[in-house]
Amino acid sequence: MTWTAADEVAILWAEHSGLTFPDGMGGLDAPSGESLAALDTYMAGCIQAYLVSGTLDARRHRILRSCAEQLGGVRPQLSGKDSDYVSRLLKMAELIDTNVTAPS
16 A cells, blocks of 8 residues: 555644643743744644645645744754654654645
């Protein structure tokens, strides 16, 4: 069986959505000043929209990219489950980004 990006995102999302936001990331902010909890929430909305429709509109695509960029910058500071949590979000964002063509 060949897996599509949507299949992989669905599997990763099923794993991810059962988790709680890591305690170790609760008070952390991205360099932009945005809280990691807010970035997590924004990404979750974009991922769910992708899973429902199979694509993202331009606005959600920009939000997903921006959040992924900010979380990617913070990931080296994280370890253990915190790093795994962010890595899963980044993997889903990568899969979606490479398989969605949204107008600028």
